[in-house]
Amino acid sequence: MVSRVIPVDPFDLVIFGGTGDLARRKILPALFRRFCSGQMEDESRIIGAARSDHDQAEYRQMVADAIAEFNTSTTCEAGTIEAFVERIDYVHVDAKGEEGWDKLASMMHPNRVRAFYFSVAPSLFGDLAERLHRHGMADGESRIVVEKPFGRDLDTARALNDVLAQHFDESQIYRIDHYxxxxxxxxxxxxxxxxxxxxxxxxxxxxxxxxxxxxxxxxxxxxxxxxxxxxxxxxxxxxxxxxxxxxxxxxxxxxxxxxxxxxxxxxxxxxxxxxxxxxxxxxxxxxxxxxxxxxxxxxxxxxxxxxxxxxxxxxxxxxxxxxxxxxxxxxxxxxxxxxxxxxxxxxxxxxxxxxxxxxxxxxxxxxxxxxxxxxxxxxxxxxxxxxxxxxxxxxxxxxxxxxxxxxxxxxxxxxxxxxxxxxxxxxxxxxxxxxxxxxxxxxxxxxxxxxxxxxxxxxxxxxxxxxxxxxxxxxxxxxxxxxx
Structure with missing residues (x-):
């Protein structure tokens, strides 16, 4: 029995908190394994976004180091990491300010799925959602991914849902539970x-x-x-x-x-x-x-x-x-x-x-x-x-x-x-x-x-x-x- 890997349409994926522990341990190695499987089209792009002041070369090296440390797949061919990081970019973004947002918007491709992974503290979800909307990146094909905790009680969960709903439809919000x-x-x-x-x-x-x-x-x-x-x-x-x-x-x-x-x-x-x-x-x-x-x-x-x-x-x-x-x-x-x-x-x-x-x-x-x-x-x-x-x-x-x-x-x-x-x-x-x-x-x-x-x-x-x-x-x- 042979499994069939179906490539997904080209996409732009932005990882807010792209230098953080979750990105290094889980998100980036997972994307690398999907790249190895042939599921990512050549046009797809991954953009790390964080407060750290890196240039593209420094971030690509960080990604390569993370994959070398945390990747669990043994099926990737030699040289695949180098090919993968070629589709990686980085932008310095201030979640509560204006720095970096115009540059990030300029990186988005038209007529392409846009996914924004909020690998940050829940207190920043509202700021990110608002700025994505204000800078024209929140179109009908956009999706946001939010990690738990989804609040710490009913009141905070409702408040979090409300702030996300101001800028994204429920059909665009992906609350991820890895289980x-x-x-x-x-x-x-x-x-x-x-x-x-x-x-x-x-x-x-x-x-x-x-x-x-x-x-x-x-x-x-x-x-x-x-x-x-x-x-x-x-x-x-x-x-x-x-x-x-x-x-x-x-x-x-x-x-x-x-x-x-x-x-x-x-x-x-x-x-x-x-x-x-x-x-x-x-x-x-x-x-x-x-x-x-x-x-x-x-x-x-x-x-x-x-x-x-x-x-x-x-x-x-x-x-x-x-x-x-x-x-x-x-x-x-x-x-x-x-x-x-x-x-x-x-x-x-x-x-x-x-x-x-x-x-x-x-x-x-x-x-x-x-x-x-x-x-x-x-x-x-x-x-x-x-x-x-x-x-x-x-x-x-x-x-x-x-x-x-x-x-x-x-x-x-x-x-x-x-x-x-x-x-x-x-x-x-x-x-x-x-x-x-x-x-x-x-x-x-x-x-x-x-x-x-x-x-x-x-x-x-x-x-x-x-x-x-x-x-x-x-x-x-x-x-x-x-x-x-």
Missing amino acids: LGKETVQNLMAVRFGNMLFEPLWNSQYVDHIQITVAETVGVGGRGEYYDRSGAMRDMVQNHLMQLLCLIAMEPPAQFDPDAVRDEKLKVIRALNAVEPKDMVRGQYGRSEDGSDYLKDVENPRASSESFIAMRVGISNWRWAGTPFYLRTGKKLRARASEIAVVFKETPHSIFGPEAGRHRNILTIRLQPNEGMDLDVTIKEPGPGGMRLVDVPLDMTFAEALGPEAEDVPDAYERLIMDVIRGNQTLFMRGDEVEAAWAWTDPIIAGWEERGDRPVTYEPGSSGPEDSLALMHRDGRRWREIKP
Whole structure:
């Protein structure tokens, strides 16, 4: 099976914050890999824009160095970096002033897709949008890409949406969440809606519960100041885990169309139940072997933000009434793993007797590492001695199933940036989605702040606080093990 790479139309892509960490680590290497694949036409141009006073040669060298350091593809031929940087330009721009804007406008080509990547702090989004409009760069073919956080609560999210809407239509705004660009996340829709095997069983009649886990082994690192103000709820649950929950729980859209898909996701968010205090556990990692702990990492000995959160969530609709969704995410945990586990109910009656034990079918979707899926099925254990049952996985690891082709699957940023150029918003959040997510999240945060709740401490390298295990045990269930 050979994948077909379809070139996109020529484009001008401006990266505001083009000298920043995100541009160097993710955006520029992603564009380079798309260039290597033959997806970028020769006329396409990439323009870095930032406050730093570089000339073109200096910026091209920075881009080449970033690709050499962060590119993960092994399929690019020798000399490709040199060819790629030939289409790179740079302009010194003052986001809050006038310097550089006329020069940037002069670089734009007529009758070409224009994409502007706001790889900057959200406080600058309004300034950039206004100046793009004022200097004539915001035409009908223009698109802007904005990174999270999309506000820190409902009020700020609305304000951010309002300021962008003053200069760009919703159809031109691409709120990027790299989790939605992962191959396995998109396969959620293919598995659900492309296989008769699963969709008839995808409801509370057959599904016992669903677990969504995003676990990290690292601490907050250099993001201490940000994490002290946000915590895992704002940083992970309100966006990443919320989007995974929506894709798992949504109704089949009428067609695979951006607004049809996002309409169904929005319905899920609006059907989420409020989370009671007893259905939630927050934690902070304790002292590590290197002597650091969460409070030191965020440089605040009284920090009440969380590095771990687990919660039991219900959805009030016909499909999912009575089926709990268990969400958890945290830092400094036992292993790095992102997965969704759909745990089906036991058979209503076992013909094999109690000695056969209890067995369930579990569909596990692995987002990272080792992207793929497992379906646990029950079979007879080989050998004599009666009908002994055992669960075995049907392994659908992409790298093994698809061979060399799976090794060079585009990463999330590659796919999402090309979707921006194509004008496909399916994998991007709409403004009303973002606001609905904050409308659900805000009361939960306000509740623990009013009660004065503090996160419990958990041991680095563990599965999180002991209380999170009890969250499942009281329901007669247990978390799937986070395996190193």
